[in-house]
Amino acid sequence: MLLWRGAGTMGLGSLLWFRDVMRMSGTAASRFMAVMPLSAAVVAGIAAVAYSDVRIGDDVG
Known part of the structure; x- marks a missing residue:
């Protein structure tokens, strides 16, 4: 099941x-590629807060 979720979603997403x-166009594609690291960081932050006991101010300072 875990293998299907990883390989299936990654494969379908890549296709x-x-x-x-x-x-x-190349310009539009490069804009999407430039946003990908930022969106990954935002999603990771949301997941960290939602699925653990991490508080928003813990990583500051």
């Missing part, structure tokens, strides 16, 4: 990503 990237 959809590459299909749509081939349809857009």
Whole structure:
């Protein structure tokens, strides 16, 4: 089950990503690529707060 969730979603996500990237300009694709690290950091922060006892101010200072 875990293997399917990892490989299945990664495979499907990659196929959809590459299909749509081939349809857009290089400028638009590079903008999406530039936003990916920021969006990953935001999602990781939300997951850390939502699924653990980490408080928002713990990592400051």
